[in-house]
Amino acid sequence: MEFSFGTKRWVQKELKDKGEEVEVKQETNETDGYALGLHAPGFFDKVLHVQKCFLQSEPADKVLAVVQETWMDPAIGLTPYDVHKHVGFLKHLMIRTGRNISTGTPEVMVNFVTSCYKPDVLMPLVDKITKIPEVVSVINNVNSSVGNSSVGEQEYTLYGKPNITEMLRGLAFQISANSFFQTNTKQADVLYKLIEDSAGLKGDGSEIVLDLFCGTGTIGLTFARRAKHIYGYEVVPEAIEDARKNAKLNGINNATFVQGDLNKINESFGKEFPKPDIIISDPNRPGMHMKLIKWLLEVKAPRIVYVSCNPATCARDLDYLCHGVEEKDLRGFYELKSVIPVDMFPHTPHIECVCLLELR
Numbered sequence: 295m296e297f298s299f300g301t302k303r304w305v306q307k308e309l310k311d312k313g314e315e316v317e318v319k320q321e322t323n324e325t326d327g328y329a330l331g332l333h334a335p336g337f338f339d340k341v342l343h344v345q346k347c348f349l350q351s352e353p354a355d356k357v358l359a360v361v362q363e364t365w366m367d368p369a370i371g372l373t374p375y376d377v378h379k380h381v382g383f384l385k386h387l388m389i390r391t392g393r394n395i396s397t398g399t400p401e402v403m404v405n406f407v408t409s410c411y412k413p414d415v416l417m418p419l420v421d422k423i424t425k426i427p428e429v430v431s432v433i434n435n436v437n438s439s440v441g442n443s444s445v446g447e448q449e450y451t452l453y454g455k456p457n458i459t460e461m462l463r464g465l466a467f468q469i470s471a472n473s474f475f476q477t478n479t480k481q482a483d484v485l486y487k488l489i490e491d492s493a494g495l496k497g498d499g500s501e502i503v504l505d506l507f508c509g510t511g512t513i514g515l516t517f518a519r520r521a522k523h524i525y526g527y528e529v530v531p532e533a534i535e536d537a538r539k540n541a542k543l544n545g546i547n548n549a550t551f552v553q554g555d556l557n558k559i560n561e562s563f564g565k566e567f568p569k570p571d572i573i574i575s576d577p578n579r580p581g582m583h584m585k586l587i588k589w590l591l592e593v594k595a596p597r598i599v600y601v602s603c604n605p606a607t608c609a610r611d612l613d614y615l616c617h618g619v620e621e622k623d624l625r626g627f628y629e630l631k632s633v634i635p636v637d638m639f640p641h642t643p644h645i646e647c648v649c650l651l652e653l654r
């Protein structure tokens with residue numbers, strides 16, 4: 295889970311009983327209180343204070359509780375970052391839970407995103423958190439920009455190791471603070487099984503798989519034993535480093551991971567690997583850039599499995615691949631065979647979809 299520190303606490307008006315009906319009041323009460331929690335819908339500066347979060351693991355909740363009872367203590371001198379005045383120190387708190395690959399016990403990584411590097415100020419908090427036995431890694435990402443990003447320009451390990459591990463579909467994965475990793479491991483197992491089923495690999499080791507937006511290499515690596523070669527592309531250098539380590543960790547030698555921005559591909563893209571039989575594309579919420587759509591419509595792989603957490607950009611990109619893009623003079627060549635929704639984010643309105651496209 296990723297929580298934000300803020301200077302404006304957002305308070306939701308209580309639910310109001312009206313006989314059998316329950317009415318939720320939409321107005322908000324704003325106080326000037328500091329807060330650590332989740333952004334109120336539609337507000338970049340208002341934060342709903344969260345004491346306990348049922349979406350995360352129990353050890354992660356213990357971390358949140360310790361941080362909440364400590365960080366506002368004036369004796370420590372920690373301040374939340376003010377997104378209007380651009381002053382203050384604490385920006386985000388990220389808590390990730392994985393598993394020790396030998397013992398299967400939970401491993402927690404705590405990542406403080408701060409506006410500058412002041413480890414002495416963080417240490418009283420770090421000392422308390424590290425009393426929780428599951429905490430094996432405390433990281434400090436320093437992000438001095440005025441934006442809301444949780445990715446740091448510099449990363450420091452304040453305690454323990456720089457990464458944690460997780461098991462998915464029988465493979466071990468190393469995850470570092472800035473690498474994308476599916477937040478719901480149980481459902482990620484379901485998701486990856488559906489992706490593999492949709493990809494329909496023959497399993498005879500003859501096919502080339504291109505894993506676009508590969509993160510730490512998870513999807514491609516789960517296919518590797520049934521494919522000839524996997525090529526993964528991803529923009530975050532730490533994720534590519536993790537993907538290479540993950541291939542080694544699992545004894546996989548037929549996977550190549552390349553760091554690159556898929557929004558900025560040029561004519562040379564695709565020259566460094568054979569024509570793919572299966573393309574997996576798992577972009578983040580903005581979906582695929584027109585340059586990538588164009589390339590996909592040129593290369594004409596027999597199957598594309600498009601994985602998306604944003605139904606709006608998913609529908610747009612599927613439409614482009616099936617029906618083309620008139621204003622760009624591009625013809626569509628695919629037929630949509632199936633769309634399978636997966637509930638990766640229970641108790642939220644978000645949904646992930648696995649879509650299978652076949653060349654017409």
Ligand SMILES: C[S@@+](CC[C@H](N)C(=O)[O-])C[C@H]1O[C@@H](n2cnc3c(N)ncnc32)[C@H](O)[C@@H]1O
Nearest residue numbers: 474507508509528529530555556557576577578
């Ligand atoms: C939804 S995640 C999927 C990651 C991976 N497939 C998985 O299942 O763990 C999207 C990934 O796309 C990467 N990404 C975002 N924009 C990108 C771009 N322009 N070029 C390449 N990768 C990008 C992100 O860093 C992230 O790792």
